[in-house]
Amino acid sequence: xxxxxxRKGNKAVVNIVLGxxxxxxxVPTLGLFISSFRPAADILQTGWWKVxxxxxxxxxxxxxxxxxxxxxxGPIVVNGKTYTDAQLKAGxxxxxxxLMWENRRARMISVQTEGWVTKPNLTTENYKNVLSGKEYxxxxxxxxxxVQKGSGLSQAFWNTLTIAVPATIIPVLIASFAAYAFxxxxxxxxxxxxxxxxxxxxxxxxxxxxxVLKDYxxxxxxxxxxxxxxxxxxxxxxxxxxxxxxxISQLPKDLFESAFIDGASHFTIFxxxxxxxxxxxxxxxxxxxxxxxxxxxxxSLIFIGNQPNxxxxxMKIADLVGSRGNDxxxxxxxxxxxxxxxxxxxFLLQKYFVKGLMGGSVKG
Amino acid sequence: MGTQxxxxxxxxxxxxxxxxxxxxxxxxxxxxxxxxxSTLNPLLTAVLAVLWGVVGVYLIYYSLTFAxxxxxxxxxxxILPFIFVGPAVLLLGWLLVLPALRTxxxxxxxxxxxxxxxxxxxxxxxxxxxxxxxxxxNLLWVFxxxxxxxxxxxLIAILADRSSYEKTAKSIIFMPMAISFVAAGxxxxxxxxxxxGNEQIGLLNAIVTYFGGQPQAWTSMIQPWNxxxxxLILIWMQTGFAMVIFSAAIKGVPDDxxxxxxxxxxxxxxxxxxxxxxxxxxxxxxVTTTIIVFxxxxxxxxxxxxxxxxxxxVVATQFYRQFFMYRNFGYGSTLAIVLLIAVxxxxxxxxxxxxxxxxx
Numbered sequence: 001x002x003x004x005x006x007r008k009g010n011k012a013v014v015n016i017v018l019g020x021x022x023x024x025x026x027v028p029t030l031g032l033f034i035s036s037f038r039p040a041a042d043i044l045q046t047g048w049w050k051v052x053x054x055x056x057x058x059x060x061x062x063x064x065x066x067x068x069x070x071x072x073x074g075p076i077v078v079n080g081k082t083y084t085d086a087q088l089k090a091g092x093x094x095x096x097x098x099l100m101w102e103n104r105r106a107r108m109i110s111v112q113t114e115g116w117v118t119k120p121n122l123t124t125e126n127y128k129n130v131l132s133g134k135e136y137x138x139x140x141x142x143x144x145x146x147v148q149k150g151s152g153l154s155q156a157f158w159n160t161l162t163i164a165v166p167a168t169i170i171p172v173l174i175a176s177f178a179a180y181a182f183x184x185x186x187x188x189x190x191x192x193x194x195x196x197x198x199x200x201x202x203x204x205x206x207x208x209x210x211x212v213l214k215d216y217x218x219x220x221x222x223x224x225x226x227x228x229x230x231x232x233x234x235x236x237x238x239x240x241x242x243x244x245x246x247x248i249s250q251l252p253k254d255l256f257e258s259a260f261i262d263g264a265s266h267f268t269i270f271x272x273x274x275x276x277x278x279x280x281x282x283x284x285x286x287x288x289x290x291x292x293x294x295x296x297x298x299x300s301l302i303f304i305g306n307q308p309n310x311x312x313x314x315m316k317i318a319d320l321v322g323s324r325g326n327d328x329x330x331x332x333x334x335x336x337x338x339x340x341x342x343x344x345x346x347f348l349l350q351k352y353f354v355k356g357l358m359g360g361s362v363k364g
Numbered sequence: 365m366g367t368q369x370x371x372x373x374x375x376x377x378x379x380x381x382x383x384x385x386x387x388x389x390x391x392x393x394x395x396x397x398x399x400x401x402s403t404l405n406p407l408l409t410a411v412l413a414v415l416w417g418v419v420g421v422y423l424i425y426y427s428l429t430f431a432x433x434x435x436x437x438x439x440x441x442x443i444l445p446f447i448f449v450g451p452a453v454l455l456l457g458w459l460l461v462l463p464a465l466r467t468x469x470x471x472x473x474x475x476x477x478x479x480x481x482x483x484x485x486x487x488x489x490x491x492x493x494x495x496x497x498x499x500x501x502n503l504l505w506v507f508x509x510x511x512x513x514x515x516x517x518x519l520i521a522i523l524a525d526r527s528s529y530e531k532t533a534k535s536i537i538f539m540p541m542a543i544s545f546v547a548a549g550x551x552x553x554x555x556x557x558x559x560x561g562n563e564q565i566g567l568l569n570a571i572v573t574y575f576g577g578q579p580q581a582w583t584s585m586i587q588p589w590n591x592x593x594x595x596l597i598l599i600w601m602q603t604g605f606a607m608v609i610f611s612a613a614i615k616g617v618p619d620d621x622x623x624x625x626x627x628x629x630x631x632x633x634x635x636x637x638x639x640x641x642x643x644x645x646x647x648x649x650x651v652t653t654t655i656i657v658f659x660x661x662x663x664x665x666x667x668x669x670x671x672x673x674x675x676x677x678v679v680a681t682q683f684y685r686q687f688f689m690y691r692n693f694g695y696g697s698t699l700a701i702v703l704l705i706a707v708x709x710x711x712x713x714x715x716x717x718x719x720x721x722x723x724x
Contacts, residue, residue, distance in 0.1 A: 010632070011526065018523045022536045025600065029539070031567055032551045047565045162410035166417030173421050174451050181448035190445070193453055198718050200460055202657045202710050206683055206700040208463035210470065210693065215458075224400050225413050234459035237452055266444055267429040295544030297664045298680070302688075314546040318668050321550060328554065328565075335550035339543050346542035350535065353542070354608055 036336045037122040040329035055114050057091070057098045062111040064099070070107070078109060126333035131157075152308075153316055153334055160294060160312040160338075162225060167232035168290040172282055174233065175240035176248070180270050182241075183249035184256075194245070200238040208235075209302050216303060223307040231303050232293050240285050243356070247281035248274060284356030287349055291342055313338040374434070381431035388424055395420070424451070464704065470697035477693045485698035495699070497675050498682040504591055505662055505678060509598045510655045514648065516599065517606025522636060524607070525614055534611065538604035545601070549668030552597045556582040584674040591676055597665050602658070606651050613647040614640060650717070653710050660706055679703055 034048045064078060075082045078099060083092055088109060091100035102110035131154040181187070182194050212231065213222070221227030255277075256269045264272070275282070297314040304310050317334050324330060346353060395416050399409065428447045432440050474481045489495045520537055524530045540548060557566030558581040564570040569579040582593045617640055625635050641648070663680035666672055672681040679699055687696030 011528065014523050014526045015528060018520070018527050018529070018533050021520060021523075022533050025537050025540070027567065028551045028555050028600070029543075032554060035554065044559075044565065045563065047563075047567070047570050049567075049570075158407055158410045162413050165414045169418045170421050173418075173425075174455070177425060178449040178452035181445045185445040185448065187442070187445035187449075193449060195715065195718075196461070197452075197456065198715060199711050200456065202707050202714060203460065203464065204657075204661045204680075204700070204703045204707060205460075206661065206680060207467045207704050208460050210687060210697060210700070211463035211466035212459050220400070224396070225417070226396050226399070229417055230455065231459060234455045237456055238460075241452060265429065265433065266448070267426065270448075291542055295546075297544065297546050297667070298684075301684075314544050314664075317546050317550060318664075321546075321553065321668050322671065328557075331550050332554065335547040339547050342542040342544070343539070346539060347535075350538075354538075357605065358609055358612060 032332050032335060035328060036126055036332035037124065038329070039121060039123050039125065040327070042121055043328045043332070044326075055116060057100075057112040058115050059102065059110045060097075060113045063102065064109040064111060066107040066109065068107070126329045127337065130330050130333045130337065153313065153337055155309070156311055156313045156316045157337065159310055160314075161341075163228050163232070163300075163312060164290055164293045166225075167229045167236075167293040168286055170229055171233040171236045171240050171289060172244075172286050175237055176244050176275065176278065176282070177270065178241050179244035179248045180266075180274055182245055184253075185266070197238050197241050201242060203238075205235045205299070213302060221303075223304050223310050225310070228300065228303050228310075231299055232296070235299065236289050236292065240289060243285045244278070244281060247278055251277060280352070280355070283349070284352040284354075286356075287345060287353050288356035291345065291353075294342060377431075377434035380434050384427045384431045388427060392420055392424075421451075467697045467700050470693055471701045473697075474694050475690075475692040481694065485694045486702075488695065489698055489702060494677060495682060495695070498677045498679050498699075499702075501588070501591055501675075501677060502660060502662075502679045504588060505595055505598065506656055506659050508592065509595045509602070509659045509662075510652060512595075512599045513602045513606050513655050514652055516603040517610050517651070518648075520603065520607045521610035521614055522640070524611060534604075534607065537607055540601040541604045543601070545597075545664030546668050548597055548601055549665055552600075553583075553669060556593060558582065583670050583676070588675070590670075590674055594665055594669055594676055597669070598659065598662065602655055606655065609647060609651050610644065613644040617643045649713075653713060657707050657710050660703060 031048045035043055038048065066076070066078070070076060073085065075084060076088065081094065083099070085104075088099060088101050089104075091098045091112070098112040098114070099109050100112060102108045132152065182190060216222045216227050221230070251274070256264075256273050259269050259273060260266075295314065296312075297318060300312045300315055301318075304312065304315065313334075317331070317338060320327070320331055320334055399413055399416070425447070428450075429444065432443045432447055435443065470477050471485055472480060472482060474484075489499070520533075524533050524537075527533060543551075555567045556569075557564075558569055558579055559565065564573050564579050566579075568582060573579055583590050585593075621639060621643075622635060625639055630638070661680055662678055663684070666676055666678050666681045667684070670676045672678075672685065677685075679702065683696055683699040683703075686692045686699060
């Protein structure tokens with residue numbers, strides 16, 4: 001059939017276009033990943049793509065020695081052709097070979113040939129250095145050595161985890177209790193409260209930061225785990241409650257009505273029936289909240305401030321960018337460490353992550 | 365837990381509930397103080413803190429419901445809903461609703477918030493050059509960023525739907541969603557990196573020099589072009605979001621309609637604009653509003669990439685600067701309120717949508 005043949009042709013085009021887009025999307029991250037394994041000096045000298053096989057000029061055994069009477073400031077005749085000093089300095093390509101000064105004083109010109117090279121000079125040193133808080137020696141691009149202090153990222157990693165796990169479970173738990181009450185209990189003010197929560201879905205959290213910070217300072221909550229949990233909980237609650245309400249209100253009513261008649265309390269129904277039934281929803285919104293907290297920068301920046309023992313990874317990395325913006329060996333490995341957890345979660349639990357996204361933004 | 369009817373309110377019940385409330389406050393307060401002053405090993409602190417945070421919340425609900433159980437049925441069914449929604453409502457009230465009102469109040473005061481200045485801060489925002497730049501850039505972010513995310517998202521969703529590698533392709537495009545903006549900032553700083561001299565280690569400059577161009581310092585270029593290089597990062601990160609949702613919506617377009625159109629001889633492009641787009645128009649609207657709201661609040665990218673230098677400031681970074689560096693609480697609050705005003709229409713659309721879905 002003509003139609004199917006045409007469709008097949010289209011499909012090849014579609015695949016190619018999509019392939020190119022995917023490649024473009026992947027390359028920035030790939031560059032970071034490869035760079036994070038390269039020695040500090042290498043990163044600054046050559047692009048990360050040079051670790052792949054590529055063509056490069058290499059000196060061959062062939063060397064041209066100029067005689068003593070050649071004036072290096074004037075035109076230089078090599079193998080019957082005339083070059084200037086500057087040309088030889090930059091290298092001139094002639095018949096597939098490159099002529100370049102190897103040692104101008106010794107009047108030596110190297111004859112280079114193009115060949116395939118890889119620079120698989122990879123190391124895990126960057127990761128070690130950035131994770132620890134100890135001093136370490138570093139070879140610089142010009143060959144000299146320098147002593148630098150590590151960034152203590154492992155402490156920040158644990159801090160981030162300590163903040164992210166409760167800041168995920170607490171709002172999900174609180175929101176589920178609330179969603180259950182909104183969906184299945186009748187009480188005065190229910191509508192108003194719920195509509196207010198829906199309205200808060202899109203409120204920029206900037207409007208809350210200044211007063212909350214003032215309260216925190218007064219209460220001594222600033223820079224404490226509890227303070228940042230509460231902040232993340234409150235800022236995440238509208239979305240999580242909305243999402244959980246959508247799920248819990250769809251559960252069949254008779255399911256727990258019989259449990260209620262049997263004398264189970266609402267608390268028992270909630271923890272024995274609702275929570276187990278909601279596992280898929282809890283998982284998807286939980287992942288979303290976890291990633292949000294893990295990746296957060298603004299909230300931590302404001303409520304943690306400059307207390308190093310509570311600082312999270314995003315703050316450390318932002319600090320690194322600000323203070324040592326050209327130390328790519330540190331930046332790339334630090335960034336990759338902070339990406340490990342989100343990427344692992346993303347690839348393992350992609351299905352739930354997508355569900356969480358769609359539940360929050362589109363319905364029907 | 366017993367549910368047998370009890371006659372009136374007993375003294376015992378009142379005492380138990382008061383005791384439980386008090387115990388909750390005291391115990392959690394003590395644990396909090398312990399953590400604040402603890403010098404334990406970070407890993408151990410982490411484990412204990414996580415345990416307390418999670419178990420603590422559950423125990424609060426448990427003990428409060430237990431207290432409620434002590435009362436007769438009628439009263440209990442009155443109290444119980446409030447125990448369930450109470451923590452959520454209290455937290456939101458304390459950390460979101462009241463602060464928003466307080467910020468509104470502060471926005472009418474001067475830098476140190478001790479003198480009422482009326483609308484002077486609002487007037488200043490629209491006349492101050494820095495703040496003006498921030499507003500202009502935010503508009504740029506919202507328009508260019510949102511438009512590109514939605515357009516690319518649609519395009520990729522359509523392409524992926526017809527390709528043989530749908531899953532892989534979607535995963536790759538979607539992956540940046542999981543990365544933090546700070547990490548993404550590092551990734552793109554490296555792409556845009558400029559070093560004087562011949563050898564360029566930044567990808568973009570390497571490409572430019574390969575084709576014989578001059579290397580550029582992309583993020584400190586002439587206005588407003590450097591902003592586009594920052595917006596590109598947002599597009600890289602958010603297109604995946606749009607794509608996933610569009611992809612789900614496109615799969616909902618009934619096959620027989622598409623087949624009928626194909627039999628009628630409509631080309632794929634015509635089908636896309638005449639059938640698919642109208643069919644998923646509500647989804648497009650939702651995604652667009654979500655990205656607009658998100659983009660209005662953009663902060664981390666600019667902070668990490670340029671720190672707001674070279675006229676790349678946006679409202680949120682300017683807010684941070686006014687508040688934390690210049691200690692100008694008046695401007696800071698006003699900027700936050702301007703952001704809020706900008707999302708107000710979205711709140712109304714949201715509420716209308718919710719009512720349409722039959723919630724309440």
